[in-house]
Structures are given as C-alpha cells and as structure tokens.
Amino acid sequence: MSSETNQKEKEKEKEIETEVEEHNSGMAAPAMDSAAVTNLHSVLNRVQQAAERSGRKPDQIRVVAVSKTKPVSLIRQVYDAGHRCFGENYVQEIVEKAPQLPDDIEWHFIGHLQSNKVKLLLSSAPNLAMVETVDDEKIANYLDRGVANIGRKPLKVMVQVNSSGEASKFGVEPLGCVELAKHIKLECPNLEFSGLMTIGMLDYSSTPENFNTMTNCRLEVCKALGIAEENCELSMGMSGDFEQAIEMGSTNVRIGSTIFGPREYPNKQTN
Numbered sequence: 001m002s003s004e005t006n007q008k009e010k011e012k013e014k015e016i017e018t019e020v021e022e023h024n025s026g027m028a029a030p031a032m033d034s035a036a037v038t039n040l041h042s043v044l045n046r047v048q049q050a051a052e053r054s055g056r057k058p059d060q061i062r063v064v065a066v067s068k069t070k071p072v073s074l075i076r077q078v079y080d081a082g083h084r085c086f087g088e089n090y091v092q093e094i095v096e097k098a099p100q101l102p103d104d105i106e107w108h109f110i111g112h113l114q115s116n117k118v119k120l121l122l123s124s125a126p127n128l129a130m131v132e133t134v135d136d137e138k139i140a141n142y143l144d145r146g147v148a149n150i151g152r153k154p155l156k157v158m159v160q161v162n163s164s165g166e167a168s169k170f171g172v173e174p175l176g177c178v179e180l181a182k183h184i185k186l187e188c189p190n191l192e193f194s195g196l197m198t199i200g201m202l203d204y205s206s207t208p209e210n211f212n213t214m215t216n217c218r219l220e221v222c223k224a225l226g227i228a229e230e231n232c233e234l235s236m237g238m239s240g241d242f243e244q245a246i247e248m249g250s251t252n253v254r255i256g257s258t259i260f261g262p263r264e265y266p267n268k269q270t271n
C-alpha cells in the first residue's frame with residue numbers, strides 16, 4: 001500500500017471516529033425538521049412581526065397550536081421543537097392524547113363543551129390550562145363544581161362571544177358578555193375569568209367588524225368588573241387572519257391548519 005493511500009485511510013478512520021463520538025455525546029447534527037416544525041417557526045415569525053406592528057412584544061401573544069384530528073406523534077414533534085400550548089375541540093381527543101404526552105403541555109379546550117363531558121375532561125387532563133368556550137351560566141357552574149370536586153387549581157376560562165351574530169354559532173351575543181363574565185367572576189370561585197374568545201364567521205374567517213366587536217366587549221367587561229384590560233385577554237385569529245387579529249389586539253391566536261396541515265376526519269366524532 002502506498003503511503004498516500006495509507007494516509008487517506010487514516011483520515012477516513014478519524015472521520016468515522018469523530019462522527020461516532022459526536023453521535024454518542026448527543027452533538028450529532030439534528031435530524032431535518034418536520035413540515036409541522038417548519039410551519040410552526042414560520043407562524044412564530046409572522047406572529048412576531050404582527051406583534052411588532054401592533055407595538056407589542058411577541059411574548060404577549062400566545063399561540064395555541066390547534067391539534068384537532070392530528071396524531072400524538074405529530075404533536076410530539078411540535079412539542080420537541082419547544083412549543084407547549086395546544087388546543088383541542090373534542091373532549092374525546094384530549095382524553096386520548098393528554099395522557100400520552102408530557103404533562104407540561106398547556107391544553108386549551110376550544111370546542112363546544114357539553115355538561116355531561118365536564119367531569120371526564122377535568123379528570124383526564126390535569127394540565128388543562130384553559131377552557132375558551134364558556135357560553136352560558138350552566139356550563140360555567142358545571143365547570144366550577146367539577147374543579148371543586150376534583151380539587152385542582154382554579155381553571156382559567158374565557159367567555160365565547162358570537163361576534164358575527166350567525167344563528168348557528170355558539171357564543172353569547174355581544175350584549176350578553178358582561179353578564180356572563182360577571183357571573184363567572186362573582187359566582188364561580190373555582191374559575192378564573194381570563195377574557196373573551198370568538199371564532200368570527202361561520203367559515204372560520206373573521207372581519208375587522210368581528211374584531212372591533214370584541215374590542216368593544218372587552219371595554220364593557222373591564223368597566224363592569226373593574227379590571228384592567230391586561231386582565232381580559234382576547235382570543236381571536238386563526239390560520240387565515242391571525243396577523244390582522246394581532247394587529248387589532250388579540251392576545252391568543254388559535255392556529256391549526258397552517259401548522260399541522262389540513263385536518264383529517266377518519267370517522268365522524270361527537271363532543
């Protein structure tokens with residue numbers, strides 16, 4: 001063997017050794033990001049820019065990654081990329097997913113909640129951080145009693161407002177939000193009133209009028225409850241309109257398809 005070939009083999013061996021060492025010490029180059037992780041980074045970037053345009057810091061806006069219909073493995077990838085806040089619409093999905101995922105996830109429930117599912121929701125997801133969709137006193141009372149029975153810390157809730165006035169939508173009418181917010185604050189000691197949420201239009205888009213309605217609702221609620229605006233969040237904005245929502249004051253955007261891709265409906269589900 002010539003001395004040149006010998007030298008090359010030695011170099012190759014050294015290269016392999018270094019790769020093995022790096023791998024063993026966890027310093028190997030990270031695997032390629034999944035599409036969901038790439039999408040998450042792009043969303044966070046857009047949130048940052050919209051926050052700056054509205055004169056706020058990006059950490060003043062929470063991104064709820066809506067994982068409805070998405071598998072645990074995909075949620076895990078987004079979790080591993082550092083994201084901690086996820087949203088689900090169906091009790092059955094949270095019940096199945098929450099125990100399979102780390103308990104430092106902050107779950108937001110963003111679907112229509114039926115009173116007979118409250119106990120199951122609270123017991124299956126101790127790390128449920130917020131229910132964004134309280135739309136009448138009955139469900140507020142059920143949640144309040146459920147939290148007391150289970151002995152967990154107070155649960156943050158938002159009042160869902162039907163800001164577009166469409167008959168088939170859930171949520172209190174804008175004029176009813178003060179009364180429900182007052183009920184939660186004064187009569188539900190195990191709930192923490194945290195703000196107002198809207199979906200906007202039936203097709204999951206929103207108009208500036210919907211967002212303006214929410215800003216006015218917040219003014220009225222803060223006045224009636226004697227609280228500062230910072231203590232009354234606005235959950236508005238989804239994939240199609242989150243930047244505009246942020247520019248109009250949203251503190252909590254719920255983003256599904258732009259992070260996870262189109263939703264998949266293998267079987268019809270019920271809440």
Ligand SMILES: Cc1ncc(COP(=O)(O)O)c(C=O)c1O
Pocket residue numbers: 066068089110111199204238239240254255256257258
């Ligand atoms: C209440 C609510 N918010 C947000 C989303 C996410 O919507 P998008 O996929 O447009 O981001 C959904 C999706 O079903 C939803 O039901």
